[in-house]
Amino acid sequence: MGKRKRLLVEQGFQVIRMIGKGGFGRVYQVSRAEIGVVAAKVMKEEDFDTKEWRVGYQLTKANTNPFVLKYHSAQMFGTQTVILMEFANMKNLDYLIESKQDLPIPVIRAIMRQLLEGLRLMHEKGIIHRDIKGQNILLHSPPGSGLIVLKIADFGLIKEQKQVEQSTMMTVAGTVPFMSPELFMGTEDGEVKADTKV
Template sequence: MEYSNLKTLDIIAKQPHIHLPTYTLRALMKQILEGMKAFHSTGLIHRDIKCDNILLHSPPGSGRVHAKISDFGFAKKEDRSIGLTYLAGTLPYMASELFQDKIIVTQKVDLYATGVTFYRLLTHKYPINCASYEEQKIKIARMKSIERHPEIKDNLLWDLISKLLEFDPNKRITSDQALQHPYFTSPEAIADISKEQQDLASLAAVAQLEGDSSITEFDKEPSFIRDIVIVNLFIRIQNNKQKCEQALNLGIIDLFIGIMIEYPRFKVLKQLSYQRDIIEIGIKSSSIQQ
């Protein structure tokens, strides 16, 4: 597996009490779709796209975060002329066509799994989550489409995700089509680009001029950039939760941990109960000094 220093997308998907800023979510989705586009250009199908197989990595000192597709153990060449000899993938991420009697696997299964990944980042749930293959097959057969979750309030965002979660693979959009969706190209999307993204893009451009050969065109495009601060926030809170659980297991009581982390345009206040203890996580808007 390729090296990453910031864990995987699971660090975000498994923390429902924190919501990604819209510009961070948009940049993350663009990175993943661009990665899928590049991978599919080789003619391969990944067959196991999921949160745990999207690595997060920050080049040291850059302040930027890259999403990397990993774990190619199930990857195969696309061949529409033959049926599937064995199933691969993780059940909640498996496309509807994988539950048909005659299964022809195309790259569209990866796009469905990408849609599930985005859905989970937003809702912290799976659109369909049954205990077995047979149960999921029955449920999909009874459904016409994936229902919109109340957490997904942005109409353009839901339109994009619903097109990725389309049950008919012939109607499901490709990664290239997804990248051209108004969710990424509309005036609202352009206006949502943060100052932090613009600053990091400028720094990348300067670094390239100074001879940094690792800089890509995406590093200089603000809409693709994710700030390391927000990912570190998820990791820090996850680590503190684990420490609290360990402390409780050791019998420590009256435990109180307050985390106050400042971040521009980003507010979260959530109380979590751990037996008799309360962890308060407060995040207030203002600039952060790393």
């Protein structure tokens, strides 16, 4: 048993399975009687992004956006940090696209409506995601509901606007294949207007 998994077991979690890994650490599906099934992201303390956690928790606390992944808590254990988040029980949008399933138009519309509404609600709070891609769009079906709810995840590259009405100026950030062409047309200081002609 690896040290990350052992840490979760020592904290009273039943580790169901690993659901993701990367340079940041590992994500596990875990359960504990008092909180049920959640996702536990385990990483080195120095890799813990306080901005990502703060924004994720802020959006969770406001409880006004059903289309963002909910953050429950973050705790330090020696050199490791554990973030507990809502568990999205289906795969991500990337997986759905790669499966090459023929999706009915109403399903595609529902996915787009939820994604755009989730982004609109984030923008109302002055939060710009800047890394929208299939891997960061999770799918969740609340047990017994028969519904599928989209969940926007990974707030590591977000930008907060001081005023919601301020200019659309932003620094260049994101995952290259998913960035709009105008983001490559920035000035020397890295600023670019999203409505710049390309």
